[in-house]
Amino acid sequence: MKLTILGSGGCMTIPKPLCRCRTCREARKKGVPYARTGSSAFVHDINLLIDTPAETASQLNRSGIRRVDYLILTHLDPDHVEGLRIVEQITLDFRTWRAYPEKQICLLLPEVLSKRLGRIQSQYGPLVEAYEKRGFIRLEPFRDGVRVGPVTIDAIPVDRGEQIAFVYVFEKGERRIVYAPCDVKPFPEHRTEVQRPDLLVIQPGIFETGLRHRFRYPEDHISRTTLYTFEQTLELAARIQAKKILFVHLEEYWHRSYDDYCALESDRVRFAYDGMQVEV
Ligand SMILES: [Zn+2]
Ligand SMILES: [Zn+2]
Numbered sequence: 104m105k106l107t108i109l110g111s112g113g114c115m116t117i118p119k120p121l122c123r124c125r126t127c128r129e130a131r132k133k134g135v136p137y138a139r140t141g142s143s144a145f146v147h148d149i150n151l152l153i154d155t156p157a158e159t160a161s162q163l164n165r166s167g168i169r170r171v172d173y174l175i176l177t178h179l180d181p182d183h184v185e186g187l188r189i190v191e192q193i194t195l196d197f198r199t200w201r202a203y204p205e206k207q208i209c210l211l212l213p214e215v216l217s218k219r220l221g222r223i224q225s226q227y228g229p230l231v232e233a234y235e236k237r238g239f240i241r242l243e244p245f246r247d248g249v250r251v252g253p254v255t256i257d258a259i260p261v262d263r264g265e266q267i268a269f270v271y272v273f274e275k276g277e278r279r280i281v282y283a284p285c286d287v288k289p290f291p292e293h294r295t296e297v298q299r300p301d302l303l304v305i306q307p308g309i310f311e312t313g314l315r316h317r318f319r320y321p322e323d324h325i326s327r328t329t330l331y332t333f334e335q336t337l338e339l340a341a342r343i344q345a346k347k348i349l350f351v352h353l354e355e356y357w358h359r360s361y362d363d364y365c366a367l368e369s370d371r372v373r374f375a376y377d378g379m380q381v382e383v
Contacts (some may be wrong), residue, residue: 112139
């Protein structure tokens with residue numbers, strides 16, 4: 104399988120708008136790979152876009168990708184759905200104000216998420232309803248998994264009540280990618296589907312040192328309920344026997360530059376950058 108990391112950043116871009124910290128100033132000056140946009144990826148084998156951060160349109164334009172057939176969302180938090188209007192931008196035929204039929208995008212979603220989609224609103228009502236009516240998308244809810252051409256996709260819920268997110272497992276032949284960019288605690292490590300992936304794409308979690316303002320997370324900080332620490336994430340990857348690990352969703356407030364992440368890499372562990380391509 105071939106994967107492009109369209110955006111390697113977290114809930115803020117790097118540079119964060121107006122920020123004058125060392126990481127942001129360097130990113131502003133040097134651009135990619137120091138600069139990072141919102142979390143998104145593309146599976147080339149099936150022309151599948153994963154998540155739509157605010158920068159989706161520019162991410163696709165600089166990637167050289169020519170076609171999007173499918174879209175899937177890990178969860179409905181703003182940093183993953185703000186760019187949902189990409190479906191209109193890609194498919195709109197100005198002559199009819201409807202979609203070019205051959206450009207319609209299939210929105211694959213676990214049923215739980217598809218039922219909540221109506222919460223994403225515009226002044227005309229639920230955004231997705233309007234997109235369906237005009238033919239921009241075709242919604243295909245599924246329960247536990249779905250097959251798209253040669254690739255099977257399993258959706259494993261990370262259940263945190265209201266804030267449900269999904270870990271997706273992509274399998275083609277003998278190859279397996281586990282994709283878990285955001286809100287992965289408690290990670291469903293008991294599930295057989297996530298065991299022994301060729302590649303685990305995951306957020307690194309909390310760095311305890313080197314943060315902005317020299318901040319130290321207290322033991323009872325709210326982020327500890329939603330995020331693992333970096334060390335815990337490495338232990339988790341070892342427990343599920345991930346052959347390789349690729350870190351994404353790299354937050355501005357971790358206060359680390361591209362070079363800092365490179366220094367932490369090994370044969371098994373890498374940190375993504377915008378536009379990075381991986382073959383599994
Ligand atoms: Zn900054
Ligand atoms: Zn996120």
